[in-house]
Amino acid sequence: MEHLECDRCGRWYSDQENVDWAKQQTDTWKELCRRDGVEPRGLVACPVIPCEGEMILISGRRRRPNTPKEALERYPRLVGHLICASLGYFTPETAANAVLNYIRGEPNWCEWYTHMARGWDTDKLLQVGRHALEDAVRGRHHHQGYMAHYPQAQALVEHVLKGGAGPAFASWF
Numbered sequence: 001m002e003h004l005e006c007d008r009c010g011r012w013y014s015d016q017e018n019v020d021w022a023k024q025q026t027d028t029w030k031e032l033c034r035r036d037g038v039e040p041r042g043l044v045a046c047p048v049i050p051c052e053g054e055m056i057l058i059s060g061r062r063r064r065p066n067t068p069k070e071a072l073e074r075y076p077r078l079v080g081h082l083i084c085a086s087l088g089y090f091t092p093e094t095a096a097n098a099v100l101n102y103i104r105g106e107p108n109w110c111e112w113y114t115h116m117a118r119g120w121d122t123d124k125l126l127q128v129g130r131h132a133l134e135d136a137v138r139g140r141h142h143h144q145g146y147m148a149h150y151p152q153a154q155a156l157v158e159h160v161l162k163g164g165a166g167p168a169f170a171s172w173f
Contacts (some may be wrong), residue, residue: 001014004058005053007055033111041056043109068100078136079095082133083095088171093160093166098133
């Protein structure tokens, strides 16, 4: 899968229409850069106004999420199942942050994880985070009923993805 990524600000586009457009404009962009005495680094200029970067074509797998919002957008079902596995302790944003920490190999210092780890030991927190995500995936077919109702968690995640405000403290109490 190809996508465009700015070499300065990191903004990226994965839709095929933008990728094709950038490929078509490459010769024009290179000509303009060389006319200004600059060697082009990418296919086209970054469309973000204050950024002076250039869009680089990247082939292969999708890049990893860098923010909780990107993790929420990329893994909405996992986030919903993690909310269910936490019995509503996680909000969509905090569950996405837990997923992001797992991807990065970093501990999540939330109260639920530190309780299960029985302290602040980094190795134990990493192990607890891994187990929490594994349990969320393994138990996904059983997330129903009181405090673990997946359709409710899914609706909450979709609400946040559409720009709505998520709960402040817990998903349902």
